[in-house]
Amino acid sequence: MLESEQGKRKYFVENGNCSNKNTTFATLSISSKLSNTTNKPLIKVKQMKVNEIMTALEAKHPGENEYLQAVREVLETIEEEYNKHPEFEAAKIVERIVEPDRIFKFRVVWVDDKGQTQVNLGYRVQYNAALGAYKGGLRFHPKVNESMLKFLGFEQIFKNSLTNLPLGGGKGGADFDPTGKSDAEIMRFCQAFVYELWRNIGPDQDSPAGDVGVGGREIGYMYGMYKKLAREHSTGALTGKSYGWGGSLMRPEATGFGAVYYVKHMVEEKGDTLEGKRVALSGFGNVAWGAAQKACEFGAKVVAISGPDGVCELPEGINAEMINYMLDMRASNRNKVQDMADKFPGKAIFTPGKKAWSVKCDIAMPCAFQNELAEEDAKMLIANGVKYVAEVSNMGCQPGAIAAFQAAKIPFGPGKAVNAGGVATSGLEICQNAGHINWTAKEVDEKLKKIMSDIYDQCVKYGKQADGTINYVKGANIAGFMRVAHAMMAQGII
Numbered sequence: 309m310l311e312s313e314q315g316k317r318k319y320f321v322e323n324g325n326c327s328n329k330n331t332t333f334a335t336l337s338i339s340s341k342l343s344n345t346t347n348k349p350l351i352k353v354k355q356m357k358v359n360e361i362m363t364a365l366e367a368k369h370p371g372e373n374e375y376l377q378a379v380r381e382v383l384e385t386i387e388e389e390y391n392k393h394p395e396f397e398a399a400k401i402v403e404r405i406v407e408p409d410r411i412f413k414f415r416v417v418w419v420d421d422k423g424q425t426q427v428n429l430g431y432r433v434q435y436n437a438a439l440g441a442y443k444g445g446l447r448f449h450p451k452v453n454e455s456m457l458k459f460l461g462f463e464q465i466f467k468n469s470l471t472n473l474p475l476g477g478g479k480g481g482a483d484f485d486p487t488g489k490s491d492a493e494i495m496r497f498c499q500a501f502v503y504e505l506w507r508n509i510g511p512d513q514d515s516p517a518g519d520v521g522v523g524g525r526e527i528g529y530m531y532g533m534y535k536k537l538a539r540e541h542s543t544g545a546l547t548g549k550s551y552g553w554g555g556s557l558m559r560p561e562a563t564g565f566g567a568v569y570y571v572k573h574m575v576e577e578k579g580d581t582l583e584g585k586r587v588a589l590s591g592f593g594n595v596a597w598g599a600a601q602k603a604c605e606f607g608a609k610v611v612a613i614s615g616p617d618g619v620c621e622l623p624e625g626i627n628a629e630m631i632n633y634m635l636d637m638r639a640s641n642r643n644k645v646q647d648m649a650d651k652f653p654g655k656a657i658f659t660p661g662k663k664a665w666s667v668k669c670d671i672a673m674p675c676a677f678q679n680e681l682a683e684e685d686a687k688m689l690i691a692n693g694v695k696y697v698a699e700v701s702n703m704g705c706q707p708g709a710i711a712a713f714q715a716a717k718i719p720f721g722p723g724k725a726v727n728a729g730g731v732a733t734s735g736l737e738i739c740q741n742a743g744h745i746n747w748t749a750k751e752v753d754e755k756l757k758k759i760m761s762d763i764y765d766q767c768v769k770y771g772k773q774a775d776g777t778i779n780y781v782k783g784a785n786i787a788g789f790m791r792v793a794h795a796m797m798a799q800g801i802i
């Protein structure tokens with residue numbers, strides 16, 4: 309018999325052992341000894357079974373591959389723990405958590421520099437608000453669709469939960485391609501996007517930020533339009549604003565810095581140090597930029613960055629000038645890593661069509677896009693002696709790659725824990741906006757370090773295995789999920 313308590317009532321499962329996966333039905337009743345609800349009809353509670361849930365979801369949302377991948381990973385790792393709580397299943401927590409509260413989908417119309425009318429699709433997925441107002445980035449990329457934003461929003465729920473800040477989960481974006489667009493085109497698109505969305509966002513409702521294709525410039529244009537329409541000033545309706553008009557110091561660096569703080573814990577767990585470690589990063593955007601800075605500060609050597617066009621190997625390691633140049637590369641909207649090799653001949657060696665994972669390294673940190681590291685990349689990294697892998701992009705590694713790292717006993721940090729410093733610092737930006745104050749960079753950085761250290765500890769607590777190794781994926785998923793599930797239970801069936 310398995311018992312669990314919810315409020316004043318005591319539930320128990322009869323005729324079923326929750327840890328027995330063959331049990332189809334367990335009977336849940338309310339104990340007559342502990343409540344005055346005697347003679348209430350017995351409620352049949354099914355054990356949560358990942359395969360059954362996934363079969364139903366695949367039928368309901370065919371072809372939404374990223375979304376289905378993200379849901380499966382979370383459910384597989386929490387199944388055992390979840391089934392120790394029959395009250396969760398009675399309240400259909402899993403069935404509720406996998407579907408967003410709502411999705412806004414809208415047309416965004418704008419005029420390009422040639423005077424041509426352009427039409428894009430915009431979205432905002434408001435996923436789960438059990439812990440607070442919806443929070444999560446906006447992605448502008450030609451491949452954006454509902455599946456991509458649902459996967460990102462779903463991940464965001466548990467990531468935000470790990471930060472221990474009062475943040476619900478959401479995500480949004482558009483199938484707009486910033487590559488090759490002028491500054492004026494970017495501005496007009498951002499304005500048109502917010503013109504559609506502004507009524508559904510706000511600091512106590514839903515607070516978007518940046519993601520792939522959306523940085524400080526885009527947030528500035530969107531915030532300007534939001535203020536004009538909402539007649540609100542200095543609010544946390546959007547985060548990632550620039551310092552001086554509501555932004556937080558350290559927000560641009562936070563995702564990359566936070567990721568390296570997390571990796572430092574992973575390395576120290578093994579009695580090792582970051583000093584002298586060769587680090588391969590993918591991408592050259594905001595996240596890779598922050599990670600490169602902090603890795604260098606801790607004495608590591610960044611030996612590769614990459615782009616959609618190929619990889620730049622950096623035999624002497626990246627230097628401060630190159631790190632600065634990453635900002636120019638991003639601002640140019642050319643989306644070409646070859647520009648680094650052209651600017652620093654001999655110090656950056658470009659190979660077209662290759663990924664960062666072809667470069668020998670001790671630490672691999674995907675910082676670009678989902679599923680960017682495949683099983684064969686993982687095998688190459690392992691053969692080349694990689695010692696640690698930390699996803700900084702959301703769901704950067706394919707399931708086969710994660711399985712390969714785990715089988716080789718290489719510590720693997722999942723994106724929702726490793727990259728949580730970004731959204732955490734967005735949470736700190738909202739705090740500063742609400743209090744009409746600005747914290748110093750040191751104050752923000754200290755809070756970020758503490759948050760990352762607490763996230764790391766939660767992953768260890770729930771991910772420690774019988775053989776002493778740490779399954780960081782399982783730890784992050786259980787820790788993140790449980791906090792949301794308990795909040796949903798407390799707030800009733802809504």
Ligand code: 2IT
Nearest residue numbers: 444445517518519731734
């Ligand atoms: O994936 C992410 O956590 C982000 N893009 C940042 C979200 C935020 O609200 O700062």
